[in-house]
Amino acid sequence: GHRDSSVVDLSLEAESPLAPPAELLERLPSYDWLLQGGGRQIFFPPLEAPRRPLEQRCWSSFVEHSRVPMVTEEVAREALLSFVSSKCCYGSAAAGDLVIQELKQQTLCRYRLETFTESRISEWTFQPFTNQSVDGPQRGTSPRLWDIKVQVPPMFQEDTRKFQVPHSSLVKECHKCHGRGRYKCSGCHGAGMVRCPSCSGAKRKAKQSRRCQMCSGSGRRRCSTCSGRGNKTCATCKGEKKLLHFIQLVIVWKNSLFEFVSEHRLNCPGELLAKAKGESLFKDENTVYPIVDFPLPEISLASQRGIAEHSAALASRARVLQQVSGVGTGGLLGPGWGSQGAGPLVT
Secondary structure, three states, X not given: OOOXXXXXXXXXXXXXXXXXXXXXXXXXXXXXXXXXXXXXXXXXXXXXXXXXXXXXXXHHHHHHHOOOOOOOHHHHHHHHHHHHHOOOOOOOHHHHHOOOOOOOEEEEEEEEEEEEEEEEEEEEEEEEXXXXXXXXXXXXXXXXXXXXXOOOOOOOOOEEEEEEOOXXXXXXXXXXXXXXXXXXXXXXXXXXXXXXXXXXXXXXXOXXXXXXXXXXXXXXXXXXXXXXXXXXXXXXXXXXXXXXXXXXXXXXXXXXXXXXXXXXXXXXXXXXXXXXXXXXXXXEEEOOOXXXXXXXXXXXXXXXXXXXXXXXXXXXXXXXXXXXXXXXXXXXXXXXXXXXXXXXXOO
């Protein structure tokens, strides 16, 4: 949707410290719950529209017409040579002259589900008040978090953005320095001077008659923490004496992935199988639904499990913006290729 011009983008702002105790802050309409539970809360998205009914698919035609590539001797040798050349100390002569007696091909299916979600968290935060314009409750009621329009990043591209909630600003005396803008230095307790570290304040070193050179015999040195001033600029309000408190909206766009590979007898690491390419049988987008009556029951069950897991973990805490699911198939060389059966994958 379009971006509300009254929403201040805080993405480039430095991280603010934690908010002060709740009793310092006034109650805002619709945001009372922020003053309970530690000042930070996940805001649950509104209920989605009813889902469309499950669709039946004729899986037999998908499988019959899918072009599962056959692994020929030429393809197998090319894969073996490619694997050998990727190893610095392997010789290619044996791989080139190797007599291939038998090829065992297995076809497996992979189910993949991606869910792209948006979650919204609100929290009190603050920044030094520099006499800027204050967008407070007197200008209107703050919008509900899910009513604030912001630019959504490209689908399946993760991002985190921070925005100032309109009409939520309050100006308060700094709770760290109590409105003074400075506070007593903890290094010298406000004196500006500290005991000389060389002579420990004795004005001369032990067993030496001459005076201490570091403090010129005074026994004290200028405090390095405050440069002798005895106080420091308040780091919370940066010396401005007041803070602008406001509700910050934190939006997180996240991509969750579920993958399942059908049963096989390949002694092959999962990360290599994940990189293998094959023929896509189908792809479903937007909001996806469990697969029904797939020729491999384990794929149907995996789709049900994946969708249920994502729904349980995400649905109540985030808004699902888009989902993509798909089933792919490929031919793979049987075990015995490369180190521990983890050699080249041919698809």
